[in-house]
Amino acid sequence: MPGTVQSIERAAAILRMLAGGPGKLSLAEIARSLDLAKPTVHGILRTLQGVGFVEQDRVSGHYQLGAALLHLGTSYLDINELRSRSINWADPLAARSGEAVRIGTVLEGRVLVVHHVFRPDDTFQTLDIGTLMPLHATALGKVLLAYRSAALPPARDPFTHRTLTGERDLSAELTHVRDAGWAADIEEFTVGEAAIAAPIRGYGGLVVGAMGISGLVERICDSRYRPHARLVGIVRDAARAVSRDLGATR
Amino acid sequence: MTLGSRDRYVIAIDQGTTSTRCIVFDRRGQLVSLAQQEHKQYYPRPGWVEHDAMEIWRNVERLAPLALRRAGITLDQVAAVGIANQRETTVVWDRRTGVPIGRALVWQDTRTDALVTALLAKPGATAVQERSALPLATYFSGPRLRWMLDHTPGLQQRAERGEILFGTMETWLIWNLTGGLHVTDVTNASRTNLLDVHTLDWSPESLTFFGIPRAMLPEVRPSVSVFGTAAAAFPGVQIAAALGDQQAALFGQTCFTPGEAKCTYGTGSFLLLNTGTDLVRSQNGLLSTVAYQVAGSPAQYALEGSIAITGSLVQWFRDQLELIASAPEIETLARTVKDNGGCYIVPAFSGLYAPHWRSEARGVIVGLTSYITKGHLARAVLEATAWQTREVVDAMNESSGLTLKTLKVDGGMTADNLLMQYVADVLDVPVVRPLASETVSLGAAYAAGLAVGYWPDLEDLRHNWHRAGQWLPAMDAGLRAAEYGNWRRAVERTFDWIQPAG
Numbered sequence: 001m002p003g004t005v006q007s008i009e010r011a012a013a014i015l016r017m018l019a020g021g022p023g024k025l026s027l028a029e030i031a032r033s034l035d036l037a038k039p040t041v042h043g044i045l046r047t048l049q050g051v052g053f054v055e056q057d058r059v060s061g062h063y064q065l066g067a068a069l070l071h072l073g074t075s076y077l078d079i080n081e082l083r084s085r086s087i088n089w090a091d092p093l094a095a096r097s098g099e100a101v102r103i104g105t106v107l108e109g110r111v112l113v114v115h116h117v118f119r120p121d122d123t124f125q126t127l128d129i130g131t132l133m134p135l136h137a138t139a140l141g142k143v144l145l146a147y148r149s150a151a152l153p154p155a156r157d158p159f160t161h162r163t164l165t166g167e168r169d170l171s172a173e174l175t176h177v178r179d180a181g182w183a184a185d186i187e188e189f190t191v192g193e194a195a196i197a198a199p200i201r202g203y204g205g206l207v208v209g210a211m212g213i214s215g216l217v218e219r220i221c222d223s224r225y226r227p228h229a230r231l232v233g234i235v236r237d238a239a240r241a242v243s244r245d246l247g248a249t250r
Numbered sequence: 251m252t253l254g255s256r257d258r259y260v261i262a263i264d265q266g267t268t269s270t271r272c273i274v275f276d277r278r279g280q281l282v283s284l285a286q287q288e289h290k291q292y293y294p295r296p297g298w299v300e301h302d303a304m305e306i307w308r309n310v311e312r313l314a315p316l317a318l319r320r321a322g323i324t325l326d327q328v329a330a331v332g333i334a335n336q337r338e339t340t341v342v343w344d345r346r347t348g349v350p351i352g353r354a355l356v357w358q359d360t361r362t363d364a365l366v367t368a369l370l371a372k373p374g375a376t377a378v379q380e381r382s383a384l385p386l387a388t389y390f391s392g393p394r395l396r397w398m399l400d401h402t403p404g405l406q407q408r409a410e411r412g413e414i415l416f417g418t419m420e421t422w423l424i425w426n427l428t429g430g431l432h433v434t435d436v437t438n439a440s441r442t443n444l445l446d447v448h449t450l451d452w453s454p455e456s457l458t459f460f461g462i463p464r465a466m467l468p469e470v471r472p473s474v475s476v477f478g479t480a481a482a483a484f485p486g487v488q489i490a491a492a493l494g495d496q497q498a499a500l501f502g503q504t505c506f507t508p509g510e511a512k513c514t515y516g517t518g519s520f521l522l523l524n525t526g527t528d529l530v531r532s533q534n535g536l537l538s539t540v541a542y543q544v545a546g547s548p549a550q551y552a553l554e555g556s557i558a559i560t561g562s563l564v565q566w567f568r569d570q571l572e573l574i575a576s577a578p579e580i581e582t583l584a585r586t587v588k589d590n591g592g593c594y595i596v597p598a599f600s601g602l603y604a605p606h607w608r609s610e611a612r613g614v615i616v617g618l619t620s621y622i623t624k625g626h627l628a629r630a631v632l633e634a635t636a637w638q639t640r641e642v643v644d645a646m647n648e649s650s651g652l653t654l655k656t657l658k659v660d661g662g663m664t665a666d667n668l669l670m671q672y673v674a675d676v677l678d679v680p681v682v683r684p685l686a687s688e689t690v691s692l693g694a695a696y697a698a699g700l701a702v703g704y705w706p707d708l709e710d711l712r713h714n715w716h717r718a719g720q721w722l723p724a725m726d727a728g729l730r731a732a733e734y735g736n737w738r739r740a741v742e743r744t745f746d747w748i749q750p751a752g
Contacts, residue, residue, distance in 0.1 A: 067575045084578035084665040091685050091718055095280050120685050120716035127719055129667050 010036065011044050015053065015065070024062035050247075051203050068203075077208040077246070079105055083115040083129075086200070086211065086242040090117045093238040097231055099215040100125070101238075103200070104140035105208065107132065109153045111141045119215065134189065136170055137163045139197035140210040142183035146174040147199050147207035163188045182236055183210075184227045187217055194220035196227050198239035202246045211239045258329045260699040261317065261484065262691035263310060265335040265419045266495065267356065270309045272317035273688060275695040277704070279714035281688060283320035285313040292353060297360040300353035303341045306419070307426045314483040330476075331427075331484050332491035332698025334498035334690045335419035338441045340394040342405070342466075345415050348426070351402060354419075355394045362393040365400075369393065374459045381456055382440070383447045383529060383538035385607075391418055392443035396460050412465040418442075420492040421468045427489055429481040434468040435492040436549055440540040445470070447529055447540065450549055473497070474697045475545035491697030495690045496520040497541055499660060500552060502693030503684060504715045506708045509652040513639060514689070515663035518603075519560040521639065522552045523646045523654070532649040535605030536642070542697065553650055555604040555642030559597040560635040561663050566597075567631050573624050581668045583628035591626035592617040594740040595634050602744065605645035612747040616740045635663065636672040637737040643677055657681050660689040664719075675725035676734065685718035 013034055018025060031041040045063055048054035052068025086103055094101045094117040103115040110132040118125045135141035136156045145152065156165040164170045177183040182198045189195075197212025212235055214220070222228055259282060264271040270289065274282040287309040292300035318324065338357035343350040355361070366388050369375060379386055386393070395416050399406045408414045417425065418438045424431055439445045439452075444460065444467070446453040452467055471477060477489045493501060496514060500522045503512040508526035513519055522541065529538050529551045541552035564577050574580055594616050596602075601609035615630070639657075647653050656679055664670060664683050674681040686692050699705045 078576065078579050078582050080578040080581040080666070081576050083667070084662075087665045088687060091687060092280060094718065095278070095685055095716075117685070117718045118716075118720070120718070122717050125717075125720070127667075127721065 007044060010034070010040070011048060014041065014044055014048065015069070018054065018063060018065050024057055024060065024064045026060075026062050030063065077105075077202055079112065079114040082200070082209055085245055086115060089238045089241045089245075090115055090211065093211070093213065093234060094118070094120050096234050097213045099213040099219065099231075101211070101213055102128075102140060103209055103211045104133070104138075104144065104197075105210075106135070106144050106148065109135065111135055111138055111144060111210075114209070134159070136165070137185060137189040139183045139185045139195035139212050139214070142174065142177050142185065143197045143199050143210035143212070144207070145170075146177035146183065159189050160187055160191050162186065182232055183212075184232075186221060186225065186227075192217055194227065196220065196232055196235045198236045199243075200239050200246065201243040208246065211235070211242060257323075258327050258704065259321065259323060260329050260695040260704055261331045261487075262694040262698070263331060263333045263423065264495070264498075264688075264691040264694065265306060265310070265333065265423060266690075267336045267339075267358070270306055270313060271691065272310070272313040273691040273695070274317050274321040274323065275692065275699075279686060279692055279696070279711070281686070282323075283317050284688075285316035285320060287313055291356075295361075297363070299356040299359040301339065301356055303343070303350040303354045303419075303422050306354075307423065310423060310426075311483050325484060325486060328484060328487045329704040330488050330490035330698040330702040331480065332493075332694035332696075333420045333423055333489070334493050334495045334694035335423070335438070337418065337438060337494035337496065338389060338391045338394075339419050340391040340398065341417050341419065341422045342395070342398050342402075343415055343417075343422070343425075345413055348430075350422075351405065351414065352398065354422075355398065357389065357391075359394070360388045362388045362397050365397055366393050369396075369460075372459070374455070378443060378453075378456045378459050381446045381453045382443045383531060384441070384443055385537075386443060390441055390443045392456075392460055392462070395442075395462055399462070406461075406463075409466045410463045412463075414466050415468070416462075416466045417468055420494075424477055424489055424492065427480045427483055428478040431478045432468045433471050433477055435471055435473040436540045436543045437473050437494040437497040438492065439470045441494060447538065447551075450540070450543070472543040472545040472547075472549075473540075474542060474701045476701055488698075488702055490699075490701035491694055493542060493694060493697055496522055496554065497539070497552070498691075498693030498697070499689045500524065500693065501542055501697055502686070502689035502691070502695075503658045503660065504696075504708070504712045505658065506550075506712070509650075509655070510658070511643075511646070511654055512658040512660065512689070515560055515635065515659060515661035517560070517562045517565070519557040519635065519639065519661070519663075521555040521557075521642045521646070521657075523554075523650060523652070525551050525553055525650055525652070527551070530650050532645065534645045534649060535607050536645050536649055537604070545701065553646055555646060557635075557638045557642060558601070558603045559599050560638065561661075562599075563595070563597040563631050563634060564663075566599075567628070573627070577662075578665065580628050580631060581666050583625055584632055584668055585625075587623065587625035587629060589626075590617075590629040590633055591622050592619065592736075593622050593626045593630045594737060595627070595630040596737075596740050596744050597634055598744040598747075602741070604642050606641075606741070608745055610746055610748040611744040614740065614743050616743055617736075632666065632669045633672060633676075633733075633737075635669060636676045637734070639673055640676045640734065640737075641741075654679055659683055660687055667721075670719075670721045671724070674721040674723045676730060678723045678725075678727075678730065680723070681721045682717050683719040685716040
């Protein structure tokens with residue numbers, strides 16, 4: 001067994017103290033109880049605060065457990081929070097690409113659409129926030145599968161003759177997605193339509209959602225039936241911008 | 251993103267209540283870069299809110315090069331600068347040194363409470379309200395200026411000698427940008443109680459009523475016109491528009507036709523309805539205001555319904571009740587239940603604004619039973635914003651004789667899908683969100699670009715407007731009527747809570 005990391009052990013001790021204690025604790029109390037120097041404890045607390053595991057009272061300056069700890073294990077990011085934080089980047093993506101934008105997360109083995117921006121051509125379109133899409137047949141779903149070690153959904157319906165349903169084909173595709181950093185679906189869900197998606201990352205780089213565009217295959221793809229590099233670039237830029245706002249690179 | 255080196259852009263300065271932003275827009279009205287800086291809020295006493303006007307100007311100076319750098323452009327690529335500003339905030343400064351006299355009194359400041367009561371008792375008060383098409387209220391800048399003249403020794407005399415200047419935020423910024431041009435625009439001037447809304451100039455009678463010397467007032471100009479050329483912050487660039495922020499949002503939403511309306515959902519919410527060249531006087535609690543004026547054309551007017559507490563009710567739910575950790579989670583919590591369970595929250599925290607204007611009202615939560623959960627409360631919080639919108643829309647339809655057919659929305663709360671659906675349900679009209687959430691800045695940019703010919707006409711601006719989302723009404727008419735009835739009964743229960751002293 002490799003050696004242990006001292007600062008993580010200390011962080012764990014601080015969290016145990018905060019969880020066991022009666023309410024909020026001051027920096028001095030924590031440092032005294034653990035027999036550590038105050039700057040050491042302060043550094044650890046600041047880091048824990050940064051990832052949301054610890055909160056500091058605005059008035060007293062005392063520390064307590066943070067809300068993010070309560071959601072640990074569900075890798076939780078509130079879907080309405082995700083929409084709210086991405087709306088300023090989803091709009092420019094729709095404007096620049098000329099296509100509809102969707103943001104998705106995983107819900108019970110499917111993609112849940114949490115945000116949808118219309119294709120900016122003022123045609124009649126319907127908001128499909130709250131609808132579910134298959135993981136294996138959509139660009140959004142492939143991104144979510146590729147970055148989540150979640151098992152492939154057992155039932156993989158063929159929506160078109162191009163839908164990847166075989167386990168080996170899909171695994172190879174997901175490896176490719178991880179390598180490239182983005183996914184596409186080209187007439188795999190709906191004939192005549194294609195989509196591009198990229199991961200949205202939260203704290204520590206954890207993928208919390210996927211963001212992408214979809215539209216007619218002749219607009220999304222070039223003459224060789226491959227997604228336009230320009231569109232891939234702006235989708236990835238937009239997803240990175242949201243990730244930055246969510247604290248992915250700190 | 252690659253930008254052609256010859257491309258030209260328009261810049262908006264959005265001088266808001268909590269921050270100042272410089273935003274670069276391209277020809278399609280898309281945001282290219284943004285630089286933002288918050289400024290300090292001073293609360294010296296309960297009900298007093300102040301800003302340091304010099305700090306705000308320094309922020310503009312700092313943000314200007316930052317916005318250009320982030321866009322990767324140079325000054326010669328800037329076609330024009332437009333200003334949108336927090337309205338009714340009052341600044342007074344020394345004409346010679348340019349130094350503000352004390353802090354700016356912010357629109358939320360209610361220190362003129364007693365002064366307004368005294369003014370209302372004075373002869374001529376009715377005529378002042380008639381000419382300005384505004385009630386005499388602490389909300390507007392005229393009483394604030396009177397208060398400053400009363401409470402700064404020697405200021406009245408210095409003002410009469412022309413040594414002291416008054417302005418709202420756009421006037422202060424243009425003065426500093428141009429190095430000494432003292433001007434305002436019709437929309438900001440229409441929020442002072444001092445403007446004659448028909449002549450669009452200061453009313454001599456109203457100035458006499460307030461005892462305010464004409465010498466300290468800026469010249470009133472159309473909103474969409476070249477005010478002058480900047481000497482600082484954007485040296486050499488034309489300042490080509492100024493609008494109050496809510497009027498700028500109306501312009502940014504391209505509501506150029508009578509009957510078009512927008513609602514900006516923020517801390518409070520502001521619904522403005524374009525009434526064209528007719529000034530419509532409301533008998534039911536709406537404000538008549540100038541929407542905009544293009545140089546050489548008649549002014550366009552608007553009816554305005556101001557709702558004090560909308561987004562701030564969600565903030566209260568988060569910070570004071572601590573039932574959610576972040577504002578967007580209100581929707582998650584509200585979705586844990588299928589309806590309000592019979593519970594209604596009327597957030598009359600500091601009285602009710604439009605259409606009731608009841609300053610003695612205070613908030614209520616009604617319909618509480620042991621069945622009610624925090625999910626029902628969350629629903630009631632969101633529904634309060636929708637029903638308050640409905641009350642304002644009803645008053646608008648009644649006052650204007652126009653019937654609202656679609657509501658264009660913007661602001662932070664439009665990210666709340668449940669709320670937007672509920673607004674569509676209770677209004678029974680489609681609610682649409684444009685592909686540009688920064689409508690205040692966009693409106694200032696549009697107005698400035700229009701003034702210098704960057705965009706040829708209003709029609710061209712309309713082509714930039716695209717629908718990003720739409721919510722269609724889906725509520726049963728019977729349910730809507732029943733819920734509205736309940737809401738109105740809840741509102742009645744807020745009245746007469748604060749008892750007159752003595």
